[in-house]
Amino acid sequence: MPIIVQKYGGTSVGGTKRIRNVARRIVAAENDGNEVVAVVSAMGNSTDDLLKMAHEISADPPERELDMLLSTGERVSVALLAMAIHELGSTAISLSGNQAGIQTNTVHTKARITGIETRRLIEELESGKIVLVAGFQGVSPEEDVTTLGRGGSDTTAVALAAALAARECEIYTDVDGVYSADPRIVPGARKLDEISYGEMLEMAATGAAVLMLRSVEYAQKYGVPLHVRSSFSDKPGTWVRKEDEDMEKAVVSAVTHKTDESKLTLLRVPDRPGVAATVFGALAEQNVNVDMIIQNVSEQGTTDISFTVNQPDLPAAQKALDAISGDMGVAYLIGEQMGKVSIIGAGMKSYPGVAAKMFRTLADAGINIEMISTSSIKVSCVIERAKVEQAVKVLHAAFNLGQTG
Amino acid sequence: MPIIVQKYGGTSVGGTKRIRNVARRIVAAENDGNEVVAVVSAMGNSTDDLLKMAHEISADPPERELDMLLSTGERVSVALLAMAIHELGSTAISLSGNQAGIQTNTVHTKARITGIETRRLIEELESGKIVLVAGFQGVSPEEDVTTLGRGGSDTTAVALAAALAARECEIYTDVDGVYSADPRIVPGARKLDEISYGEMLEMAATGAAVLMLRSVEYAQKYGVPLHVRSSFSDKPGTWVRKEDEDMEKAVVSAVTHKTDESKLTLLRVPDRPGVAATVFGALAEQNVNVDMIIQNVSEQGTTDISFTVNQPDLPAAQKALDAISGDMGVAYLIGEQMGKVSIIGAGMKSYPGVAAKMFRTLADAGINIEMISTSSIKVSCVIERAKVEQAVKVLHAAFNLGQTG
Numbered sequence: 001m002p003i004i005v006q007k008y009g010g011t012s013v014g015g016t017k018r019i020r021n022v023a024r025r026i027v028a029a030e031n032d033g034n035e036v037v038a039v040v041s042a043m044g045n046s047t048d049d050l051l052k053m054a055h056e057i058s059a060d061p062p063e064r065e066l067d068m069l070l071s072t073g074e075r076v077s078v079a080l081l082a083m084a085i086h087e088l089g090s091t092a093i094s095l096s097g098n099q100a101g102i103q104t105n106t107v108h109t110k111a112r113i114t115g116i117e118t119r120r121l122i123e124e125l126e127s128g129k130i131v132l133v134a135g136f137q138g139v140s141p142e143e144d145v146t147t148l149g150r151g152g153s154d155t156t157a158v159a160l161a162a163a164l165a166a167r168e169c170e171i172y173t174d175v176d177g178v179y180s181a182d183p184r185i186v187p188g189a190r191k192l193d194e195i196s197y198g199e200m201l202e203m204a205a206t207g208a209a210v211l212m213l214r215s216v217e218y219a220q221k222y223g224v225p226l227h228v229r230s231s232f233s234d235k236p237g238t239w240v241r242k243e244d245e246d247m248e249k250a251v252v253s254a255v256t257h258k259t260d261e262s263k264l265t266l267l268r269v270p271d272r273p274g275v276a277a278t279v280f281g282a283l284a285e286q287n288v289n290v291d292m293i294i295q296n297v298s299e300q301g302t303t304d305i306s307f308t309v310n311q312p313d314l315p316a317a318q319k320a321l322d323a324i325s326g327d328m329g330v331a332y333l334i335g336e337q338m339g340k341v342s343i344i345g346a347g348m349k350s351y352p353g354v355a356a357k358m359f360r361t362l363a364d365a366g367i368n369i370e371m372i373s374t375s376s377i378k379v380s381c382v383i384e385r386a387k388v389e390q391a392v393k394v395l396h397a398a399f400n401l402g403q404t405g
Numbered sequence: 406m407p408i409i410v411q412k413y414g415g416t417s418v419g420g421t422k423r424i425r426n427v428a429r430r431i432v433a434a435e436n437d438g439n440e441v442v443a444v445v446s447a448m449g450n451s452t453d454d455l456l457k458m459a460h461e462i463s464a465d466p467p468e469r470e471l472d473m474l475l476s477t478g479e480r481v482s483v484a485l486l487a488m489a490i491h492e493l494g495s496t497a498i499s500l501s502g503n504q505a506g507i508q509t510n511t512v513h514t515k516a517r518i519t520g521i522e523t524r525r526l527i528e529e530l531e532s533g534k535i536v537l538v539a540g541f542q543g544v545s546p547e548e549d550v551t552t553l554g555r556g557g558s559d560t561t562a563v564a565l566a567a568a569l570a571a572r573e574c575e576i577y578t579d580v581d582g583v584y585s586a587d588p589r590i591v592p593g594a595r596k597l598d599e600i601s602y603g604e605m606l607e608m609a610a611t612g613a614a615v616l617m618l619r620s621v622e623y624a625q626k627y628g629v630p631l632h633v634r635s636s637f638s639d640k641p642g643t644w645v646r647k648e649d650e651d652m653e654k655a656v657v658s659a660v661t662h663k664t665d666e667s668k669l670t671l672l673r674v675p676d677r678p679g680v681a682a683t684v685f686g687a688l689a690e691q692n693v694n695v696d697m698i699i700q701n702v703s704e705q706g707t708t709d710i711s712f713t714v715n716q717p718d719l720p721a722a723q724k725a726l727d728a729i730s731g732d733m734g735v736a737y738l739i740g741e742q743m744g745k746v747s748i749i750g751a752g753m754k755s756y757p758g759v760a761a762k763m764f765r766t767l768a769d770a771g772i773n774i775e776m777i778s779t780s781s782i783k784v785s786c787v788i789e790r791a792k793v794e795q796a797v798k799v800l801h802a803a804f805n806l807g808q809t810g
Binding site: 016019020050053054056057058061062064065066068069071072073075076078079080082083084086087093094096099120143144145 | 421424425455458459461462463466467469470471473474476477478480481483484485487488489491492498499501504525548549550
């Protein structure tokens with residue numbers, strides 16, 4: 001029998017009624033002749049509730065203990081879901097990340113999966129059970145519980161699908177699929193039928209929250225077809241798969257955006273080797289994730305370096321820069337209220353002029369571009385945060401991405 | 406350094422403020438020069454909240470899944486407590502039952518501890534850490550999570566104290582210790598400074614809720630001194646330990662009571678071998694816990710058998726009796742609204758007349774005795790439920806157990 005892996009997010013299991021609904025869906029997949037493994041997130045806001053208690057106790061709780069705490073939410077979900085499936089007359093067994101053989105490194109709160117020991121998973125499937133796996137968690141070589149970071153249940157599901165050679169991995173969520181833009185901003189946004197891993201990666205990296213970046217990387221690496229769909233309807237969602245001949249290559253598939261960017265500019269940095277290494281080394285030491293980096297053309301032996309960070313990382317970034325800017329004799333500017341808008345499309349490679357059209361569209365709307373970065377299938381512009389929504393709307397219209405598109 | 410094991414109940418950790426309070430107490434014990442292992446229950450009513458969700462989904466959830474569900478509460482407590490200890494500048498590590506090496510049999514929801522693999526516990530203690538263990542849970546030979554039943558955290562604590570040869574096991578709870586009667590019924594009830602394991606066992610068996618029966622059995626078997634005390638004060642509580650020369654042997658130490666008894670009487674049962682085996686075998690098959698059993702003197706070849714069960718077990722008991730009473734040609738009576746009052750004292754053995762004084766006291770108060778059972782250190786009487794409070798009061802006064810006692 002083919003194996004399918006399903007993943008249900010926190011909203012899909014937010015309450016006992018919804019858990020019963022998910023149980024029906026899983027049993028239906030079993031009745032369709034599949035062996036089913038379902039990965040489940042914590043119920044609704046339960047992870048946030050746990051985090052709140054942790055922060056009442058400590059501003060900076062030990063990460064090992066955070067993992068012990070946060071991993072309980074998914075265990076609650078899988079246990080309740082097993083009961084709901086039992087009520088429907090099928091047999092399910094819930095497994096913790098550890099029991100499911102999900103081995104990780106020791107980087108608590110953002111561990112990486114290092115391997116999957118499938119022995120028990122296969123035994124339980126072969127004995128005719130539906131297997132429910134607590135998402136977002138694994139076990140370290142020290143036998144401690146680890147978690148995979150926000151959105152980690154997606155990664156759990158994709159990793160299990162790869163390890164079990166599943167036919168597909170269904171990602172059930174609270175939206176119908178991947179959209180051409182955030183429908184809260186663009187009511188006419190179109191649900192995409194399929195996109196390539198590469199496009200989905202760029203979308204996740206530039207602000208689409210529907211899938212976690214790492215899970216898409218994992219799917220791409222192991223060639224696991226993803227089906228992103230709603231747990232509240234039976235409509236097909238969006239397939240994320242390998243780009244091939246059959247796949248329609250839209251010049252632009254989607255507009256994405258982020259609103260939590262901050263921009264830092266180092267002024268008149270000496271233009272000599274090793275400067276960038278010093279700057280970004282100092283930022284890495286403070287665990288600051290740098291997004292976009294632009295170095296302007298050199299002028300009289302100095303250069304300006306601009307980069308963006310997530311707004312929550314801004315204090316750490318300033319701390320890093322303050323420590324080194326004195327030695328280097330440079331000052332820096334902060335642009336706090338920044339955002340980013342991006343267009344993504346696998347067909348962009350073959351069409352020159354896409355970036356130019358984007359810049360023209362923004363200019364016509366009176367939106368100033370502060371920074372630009374491009375890849376073969378993406379163009380991103382850093383703009384004023386207050387203009388982000390407008391930018392998404394005008395780009396979506398200009399590239400004709402709407403329902404009629 | 407001496408090892409002490411502490412156990413904190415759900416009320417003691419009911420909220421982040423109380424968790425911080427428990428953390429201070431644990432760190433104080435460490436500062437006093439002890440290696441500390443603390444066993445923690447789930448916060449406040451969190452176990453009941455989980456059970457409620459389970460029963461919204463299923464009237465009869467699979468017990469393996471109940472254990473997966475219910476074991477999460479203690480994990481939350483130990484993780485938060487580790488954070489609180491970290492905030493105080495000490496180092497603690499939280500361990501699940503599995504990580505703490507608590508091995509059990511496979512009887513889900515009421516598993517028994519079969520052994521403790523102390524390797525990790527000792528490693529963590531030797532590395533200078535306070536060790537926090539999730540109470541109430543262990544791991545089965547199938548590598549599944551098991552729970553030990555209500556009050557199981559006490560058993561966890563005593564078992565760890567035995568396995569680690571701890572100097573003592575402190576049971577922190579929301580009362581000051583073990584009382585001569587329930588202070589809610591007898592305001593003048595006296596806190597006992599010390600009692601023997603035997604007395605505590607009889608008290609637990611006859612209604613004192615402060616300690617779980619099985620944990621006292623375990624403590625007696627391994628000679629672990631227990632100190633039952635309040636987590637909200639620094640006053641010494643009640644020591645439960647081996648009866649020896651030094652221990653004061655009160656004729657009567659305490660009055661205990663239960664109000665959830667039901668009495669069943671089988672009428673005119675043929676007085677021949679095997680009848681009792683049939684009756685109580687049928688009850689055992691329905692998992693009915695029978696408390697007191699009385700068989701009256703035989704009369705013309707038949708006898709009456711009366712016994713008590715916990716009221717919640719009554720439907721199952723009736724089912725068992727209905728199945729066999731036809732074959733045996735006997736009828737049965739039900740006394741639903743029953744209770745039980747008991748007096749316990751290690752000194753009773755050497756003083757005849759204690760039981761007689763109890764019966765006289767109840768008679769003088771107009772309380773009819775329906776059944777009597779005795780052990781060397783206990784006399785129990787089954788009485789009408791509505792009279793239980795009055796019985797406790799008059800017995801407490803008659804045996805002079807109050808503060809001035």
